[in-house]
Amino acid sequence: MRFSEAWLREWVNPDVDTRTLADQLTMAGLEVDAVEPAAPEFSDVLVGQVRAVEAHPNAEKLRLCRVDVGSGGPLQIICGAANVAADMKVPVAMLGARLPGDLEIKRARLRGVESLGMICAANELGLAESSEGILPLPADAPVGADLRSYLDLDDWCIALDLTPDRADCLSLAGVSREVGAINRSPVQGPLIEPVPPRNDDCFPVRLEAPEACPSYVCRVVRDIDPDAVTPLWMQERLRRSGLRSIGPVVDVTNYVLLELGQPLHGFDLDRLDGAIRVRMAMAGERLLLLNGEELALRDDTLVIADRNRPVALAGIMGGAETGVTTRTRHVLLESAFFAPRAISGRARSYGLHTDSSHRFERGVDPELQARAVERATALLLDIVGGRPGPVAGLNAEEHLPRRKRLRLRRERIGKVLGTKPADAAVEDIFTRLGIRITPASDGWDLVPPSSRFDLQLEVDLIAEIGRIQGYEQIPVTHAGAAATIRALPETAFDLDRARLALVARGYHEVITYSFVSPELQHRIDPRPETLTLSNPLSLDMSVMRTSLWPGLVQTARQNQARRQERVRIFESGLCFLRIGDKLEQNEQLAGLVVGFSAPVQWGMRVRPVDFYGTKADLEAVLGLTGNPERFRFLPAAHPALHPGQTACIEHDGRKIGMLGMLHPALAAELDIKGNAFLFEVALAELQTGPPPAFEPPSRFPAIRRDLAIVVAAEVTYDQVRECAASAASDLLQDLVLFDVYQGPEIDSGKKSLAFGLILQASSRTLTDREVDATISRVLAQIKSELGAKLRD
Incomplete structure (x- = not known):
């Protein structure tokens, strides 16, 4: 979530500076990832008005402009932008002005004609990555005003790195509520009142998948002005929030998304056929998205459809065939609540990630839809005009999330937090957070707001008290009981010593993800049944590893891709085996070597790693058990290893691991160059050994x-x-x-x-x-x- 500090302070304006505000948010659990200026440094750029535009006498593509900047006579400025026109308000860099990139504006002659300044485009001021012409300013912009002050560019953009449970703060409204609670400041958002309808048009809606979409609200707006332009203030707020301006309808939906947290979509009404049907896709249906990508849909995907075809990927992205264009005159605004389970993972499964899917996957306020449509309608009418119809929609109440009533015990607060705040402080915190609170005999009964999906247990409420009150306010207390330090048994296997032994033999320790690619997992360890994640980070990280080898192979491949020819790595960690309905977690130690057996140097012959060198490294680790003769290496077979260079490792007759060379065919498929050798042992089998015992050396010759x-x-x-x-x-x-x-x-x-x-x-x-x-x-x-x- 990224937003403008100036925009936030229109909602809530505590008496703290930017740095303190960022620290407060971070300490309250809303980690601030970055605080950046809203615009790069520039100076001496004023608001000017073009009084006249003439053709350049010596250049066909240049224009000779007379620009009024509020003092003295009009300035003569040469401009090559095609969109410059008389009476236009524009940003003017005066002589001596400094622009981003350390560019200084100097008196110049262009094709023999003097130019006394520069009319600026948005990208020249650092307000856009690229632009097709000069930046037009609003008609009411005061001539001669400093542009930085006029556009409030001495602003800061704050980026939050939110945890998935805090979807309520993916909006200005949510962040403002938090800031108001922390600083005990009043929160005042925009006044949102119902917009009276000016026509009776209602587009029919059918909920054919009410479990996935229990609430759908829409509104027809007719006769909008297709030539209207998004006002500069809205473009700037979108830009500072990381979104580019596209057009008035799309900009309004994005603005409401940032402001209230409710994703919306605008359809071109003339391109819809029949009624809106919220249904599951039929396998094989195709949909051309707004980004130009065409998808073949699966039957587990929720779509918005009209009578004949899908027109949007529900909660993710709209379709190109029914999207709003520069010729659209009639719009259907959509605002819906999609169940998180219906949206979760769908975008990633199609290789997509959008602001809309990001919010719906985490949970959108199920009581926000109609309010968001009213807000969007009011903004839209101010920009493009039009005649709105009544707000229409359907609710499947039985499938909407229910507000959960929670009991908070007074004594429990003290036991969990280590401090007992006054009742008035507790009630003030929850009231400011929008939580309905009622006194009870032993504490309070509370009903969280519909936007707070994370408040499910009593301990969640106690955590709210701690973070809003401030963790630094909790007094430090020490345990009353004496701490007992238990020494490790002398016979225990010391994993730290094993790590040091491998490091001494030239290995580097790595830590890889427990989630791996199912394809890579099957190639390297095809036998066990894997555990598939219900909500993976990506398709390449969708199953729990059954071996440490996939992570080591990926690490070796990445190192070789960066010209690291000699790789010696090891890892210790948990592997996850699915045995029937149970999940078994085993700690393993594994290693991989590829390349030369020693660093290249003039005094030693270069020799590639081999089976016996890797076996010696593993034997050095097994020797730390104190009884290495209990381990045996027996010829064996493994699907991922070379059949002639594979050994099974046994401990007292029990198989504890494998050692061998990665199969050349598999190595070629995985882009591993050279012979790679792998080992893996179960640490549980190494945990006990013989107790240390002294034996005097013999005084007699051998x-x-x-x-x-x-x-x-x-x-x-x-x-x-x-x-x-x-x-x-x-x-x-x-x-x-x-x-x-x-x-x-x-x-x-x-x-x-x-x-x-x-x-x-x-x-x-x-x-x-x-x-x-x-x-x-x-x-x-x-x-x-x-x-x-x-x-x-």
Whole structure:
């Protein structure tokens, strides 16, 4: 919501400056996102009147104008705008004037004729991005007046970043009510009285979807002046609110939207056929919108239709075929209440977002429609004239929102806020907020205004007291009970240490959205049932993630698009699995690497990341549990990973995660360059480990014996290690694999593994006989269990 401070102060004018006003709004929950000047700096620009216009003697497209600026004789100014005319009031930059862009107006000669100033267009004054001619001023503009003062350009534009529950403040009326309550200032909006009809025309209306549109009000206005122009004061208020002027009818509807918060629409009455029908669209119907986009409608979309076709996307945008144009003489004004559930998400599903849909999705006052039509009619008659008909419409009372009666207990205020305001202060706050309040035995009975959809519970009313009274007024209190600090168990897995371990290995931590694209989610993790959001931020963020990989892949893609070739990232967070009717939330730790294994430098050969380097990074994290041998990496398959470079991670026989290379075909579809490796583990399985225990180092020497064995190609090193450890018993301190070979002198389907066994006893020096006996047991066991033999 963006508005002019000067416009706001016509409604409510507290004795505070702009900065204080912005701070008050922010502290009351209406966050001020920006405070900007209404116009850039310029000086010495006056209101002038063109007395005469002549052709330039030496240039076909230039005009020689005589301009009266209220002092001295008329100035001779050369102007190239096609719309300049005699008796026109215009902005004139005098000699020495400074315009936006640090432009100084100097005496000049154009094609041999002297020019003593400049007649300005709106864009030259910073009042528009572009313009087709000079800026015409109202006929009653005082000649010689300073333009900044005349247009009140020393104004400020305030932009609010509202939360979705505060739709009531998407209007000057709503913001004024808040400012008045905060400062205890009177609020006085424009007087809105019924406009008497001057004809009997009523356009028929049928509510065929009353649950979605329980209230529809319209009014016929005939014989408007199609040549009329929106007055400059209204154009300026729209501009300062972020809207451009289009034409009188559209400008009036936009003005009422900003002023009261009620979206309206104007139809060209001559283009409507039969009656207005508020109905659901029929699948396949097409509608050409005002923005030139043609939509194929779905049957879940509410539309405004006439007898033959849809003419507007209800609550979102009107149709081009029935829109008001410069030739329109008869108008049908529409003002409706659309249920938020009927509009919510529809605009985004069609790739649209409008001021109207923004308000209807959050909730518009269901008692505002007729009042908004009366206000729009009065403004329209002042600008374009015409003959209005009676206000007509239909209400399906049973489908309109009901005002909820709430009980506020006096004692409950103190318990929630920590302070007990006086009864008079409570009643004053609610009265100024438009909440009907009645004393009760233990507090008050309250009925919120129809515009306040957010007031549903007693605690909501208490929050109103806190924010209007001022949170800074609540005294600081300290807990009366002693705080107990509980130490973490020694066996608990420390996620912070895991993060630091990954950072030490060159990773960067990222935080991605829990909402992901359903298409990306299905490609990376197609098996689980996903949870779809009922009101997503966008189609690309419409399901809850079942894995951290989609967010990491998107992050890697964005980094590579910005020429970051080496990406090493990790994330810890919740994933959401839908199991039947229940939602299960699991905390996961995941990582992604792509590019080079180390930063490029002259002293090291460039080597791309690989499966084993990523596995080593993950093993460093798993080692923090204190018992890394309880984890195993077994060959596995995953739809998103390369079938030959994928491992399942097990902990005591339970699957806890996956590790592998992103499938090349999927990587190409997702624009990931190079081989990307991913891992993900469930943190719940890492939360317990063995308690720390001290073991004194052996004072006796260790002995190393190297073996080279030939085994079947499918035998894994883990199998060999476990077999050797079982045979060597407690004498084996470590087993180091230092060579894997397949090729000449090794039979097909076989491989050679060379490894060193490090043997050591804690209480004695091992003899050659003990070592030889241990090696013999190891060879015998791996031969019997794995079919291994010593390599010749």
